[in-house]
Structure formats: C-alpha cells, structure tokens
Amino acid sequence: MATDARLATHVWVGAWLTRARLMGLPVYVAAHGHDEAGAVIVKCATLDGRARAWARSWDLMTGARAWVVFAEGEEREVDAAMARERARDPDLWLLEIEDRQGRSLLDEPGLSD
Structure with missing residues (x-):
C-alpha cells in the first residue's frame, strides 16, 4: 500500500x-494557509522596488514538483498577483523574504524538494 510522504506545509x-x-x-x-496541505508562494523583494515570486508546480514530463x-x-x-491568487485560494500561504541578492532559499537542500 503506497502512502503519500509529502511533508505537512507548516x-x-x-x-x-x-x-x-x-x-x-x-x-x-504574509498569509497563513492550511497547515497540512496549503500551497505556498514565496516572494523575494530585492529592496529596489522589484520582486520575484515562486510557486510549486508539477513537471508534466517527469511528475516531479519544482x-x-x-x-x-x-x-x-x-503583490497584486499574490493577493489575487490568495483571494481564489484561502488555503494558500504567502511568504516573503527581503534580500538584495534575490535569494529565495528554494534551491537549498531540504527546501528545494
């Protein structure tokens, strides 16, 4: 019997x-989503008026999450795009980081997968 080994979002x-x-x-x-299964968007503000946000998606070719x-x-x-998405999905987590170098930490071991 297979089990879903996905980590709880919180x-x-x-x-x-x-x-x-x-x-x-x-x-x-910025917004606390569903503790167990909420999706996550991570925004990095580079403190120059610009930002980038990432969301988890499925790679249709490999079935892996990225x-x-x-x-x-x-x-x-x-921010407006994130707010629109949160309005559609109240279980969504919105996380923000400030870093002039644009680091999101999403490529760090243990956080990327």
Whole structure:
C-alpha cells in the first residue's frame, strides 16, 4: 500500500523561516494557509522596488514538483498577483523574504524538494 510522504506545509514553512532567520534575512508570513496541505508562494523583494515570486508546480514530463516563477517585476505588481491568487485560494500561504541578492532559499537542500 503506497502512502503519500509529502511533508505537512507548516513543517516546510517552519524550516524555510528558520533557515532564512539563521542567515540573518528578514522573512514574513504574509498569509497563513492550511497547515497540512496549503500551497505556498514565496516572494523575494530585492529592496529596489522589484520582486520575484515562486510557486510549486508539477513537471508534466517527469511528475516531479519544482519551484517555478509565479510573478516578477515591480513589487506592487507581484503583490497584486499574490493577493489575487490568495483571494481564489484561502488555503494558500504567502511568504516573503527581503534580500538584495534575490535569494529565495528554494534551491537549498531540504527546501528545494
């Protein structure tokens, strides 16, 4: 019997927040989604008026999950796209990080998968 070994969302969010804080990066939970199965969007503001946001998606060719760019450009436009998505999905988590280098930490071991 196969089981779904996916990590509860709140556990992954906690790990991401901890990793960012240990690196001294400001991070925020802009919207708290469903603890067990909420989707996540991560926004990185580069403190120059621009931002990029990523969402988890399925790679149709491999069946693997991957982080893909959800929105990028002027920070207010990225925020508006995130707000629209949150209005459609109240279980969605919105996370924000501020980093001039544009690091999202989504490629870090334990956070990328």
